[in-house]
Amino acid sequence: MRDKTLLAPYDLLLARHGPQHWWPGETAFEVMVGAVLTQNTAWANVEKAIANLRRADALGCAAILGLGDGELAEQLRPAGYFNVKARRLKSLCGFLAARGVTEAPEELADQGGLAELRHDLLAVHGIGEETADSILLYALDLPSFVVDAYTRRIFARLGLLRGSETYADIQRLIEANLPRDRRLYNEYHALIVRLGKEQCRPRPRCADCPLNPICPTAP
Ligand code: SF4
Structure with a gap:
């Protein structure tokens, strides 16, 4: 992976959905x-x-x-x-x-x-x-990328993971290929969760997906 590879999905997601204002909590x-x-x-x-x-x-x-x-x-x-x-x-x-x-x-x-x-x-x-x-x-506003089941599914479908990687493997790969920026990590994870809920579901809705133009899994 290279910076460009991981920033491309982020840019497309942000362009579609805008900032997600995470995490929903007052303190x-x-x-x-x-x-x-x-x-x-x-x-x-x-x-x-x-x-x-x-x-x-x-x-x-x-x-x-x-x-x-x-x-x-x-x-x-x-x-x-x-x-x-x-x-x-x-x-x-x-x-x-x-x-x-x-x-x-x-x-x-x-x-x-x-x-x-x-x-x-x-x-x-x-x-x-x-x-x-x-x-x-x-x-705590510290740059530690959150990996969840949506991250794993989406990045695998984007061809960026094989599917057998551990949590630590995935976090290392992502953090090594993104600028170390807590605001970027914050927004990227929130956008991944939104994509995982709305389009990249177990049965994906690729026709309406903002990542369709760059996704090898899209029909
Ligand atoms: S195009 Fe389809 S498989 Fe690819 S990320 Fe979007 S919903 Fe998932």
């Missing part, structure tokens, strides 16, 4: 909570769980740590896997508390380099690579 903490809750569920369900926390005046690190496990799980019920997600959210809040950033979790970004922070986030119970990168990019 860094809300973005972190959303990144944990969105695992294996649609965003609409995450919004309901976040609204529950807000209504219960519990959309904060200390408040979540102060809730009983069952009480927290009940608030998270709309997001699915609520017992698991309650444990994960408490682990994340415990991590933020241990780092002394419960009031301003965005200050985590000042506590180390990106690689070190990513390593530390991955050590938190229930935080995998996609969640860690979502937190780094969208809550």
Whole structure:
């Protein structure tokens, strides 16, 4: 891959859809909570769980740590896997508390380099690579490209992946072939998600796809 190869889809997507204004969250903490809750569920369900926390005046690190496990799980019920997600959210809040950033979790970004922070986030119970990168990019404004199932499917159909690459392989390939720019990473991932939902679905709608002119899979 070369810069030109990866910027071409981005330019076409941006020309069609414009900026996506991600991540939909009012604070860094809300973005972190959303990144944990969105695992294996649609965003609409995450919004309901976040609204529950807000209504219960519990959309904060200390408040979540102060809730009983069952009480927290009940608030998270709309997001699915609520017992698991309650444990994960408490682990994340415990991590933020241990780092002394419960009031301003965005200050985590000042506590180390990106690689070190990513390593530390991955050590938190229930935080995998996609969640860690979502937190780094969208809550902490650090340039860590988020790879998800849409990224894998779309780049494979564009002929840029073989399909057997690991998360780390794909992230390395993408980051090595794009300018290191958090705004670009932010917008590109958001546009990929939109394409994956609207056109590049399991059964692709190529006729209406902005990437049709450059896609080898298009009929
Ligand atoms: S042209 Fe078709 S296969 Fe290619 S990216 Fe668009 S929807 Fe996916």
